Amino acid sequence: MSPAIRLGPLVFPAELAVLAAAVALGLLAARLLDRPARDRPGADASGVLWRALIAGLVAARLGFVWQYRDLFAQDPLSILDVRDGGWAGMTGLAIGWIYAVVAMLRRGARRPAVLGALALASVAWLAGGRMLAPEGQAQPALAALTLQDLNGVPAGLAAFQGRPVVVNLWASWCPPCRREMPAFAQAQASRPDVHFVFLNQGEASPEILQYLRQHAPGLRNVLRDPASDASRKFSNRGLPATLFLDAGGRLVDLRVGELSAATLAQRLDALGSAGGQPVPAKASK
DSSP states (O other), X not given: OOSEEEXXXXXXXXXXXXXXXXXXXXXXXXXXXHGGGTTSSSOOHHHHHHHHHHHHHHHXXXXXXXXXXXXXHTOGGGGGOGGGOOOOHHHHHHXXXXXXXHHHHHHOOOHHHHHHHHHHHXXXXXHHHHXXXXXXXXXXXXXXXXXXOTTSOEEOGGGXXXXXXXXXXXXXXXXXXXXXXXXXXXXXXXXXXXXXXXXXXXXXXXXXXXXXXXXXXXXXXXEXXXXXXXXXXXXXXXXXXXXXXXXXXXXXXXXXSOOXXXXXXXXXXXXXXXXXXXXXXOOOO
């Protein structure tokens, strides 16, 4: 499944579509299973599921904020900006189930309707997440990209093998790309164990250099993708997009959309635990 869904000029992360589909399935199941009891007193199963969803989403966000509380303390208002995709998914799922079970017992909602619908929604969400996860295989499409440095000299990502690599697809005209750039610049300065590559999509060198001089003068490893091949192949032309590769060159995570300092730290933590052996260099003949 593509990590991004395009609707006309708009591009949405596919995980939002998975969540929406899971919720829709759960609500449909609740209506079908709860139909025989509509003339009896008691809580409506659909209402219980909606409240469980809200409780789960709030808990998932707060769980993530607590996990990266030091970063959020630097900018408390960023807690409200959920565009960064920062959620503690399993925490939210557990709280949603707890709320639904308590509400079912206290409000008298029918157990088959609530439990069946919630189970179906949970399975759909978990299965969708597994479908979206990269397969952890080496990416020949990345190696085949025709790239340049800012002087027009051909370049490639093979030069960054041996360590985990984070490839950020960006453009200077893209507002979320600009918003997330300070977090990437800070991460590049503080994480020498990771290669950060900033792969500009479709812009000319003078435009890129002007932007870097004004907003990110210390950024390293800036390359050009003149034909925007990377965003076309990996994110359905959605920007920003970030690819996370382990030391063996395998794609282990892909985020379409803006990253905050906290969500970038979350994925860097996961990248470090993913392991992976460096790809051995070919012996020269």
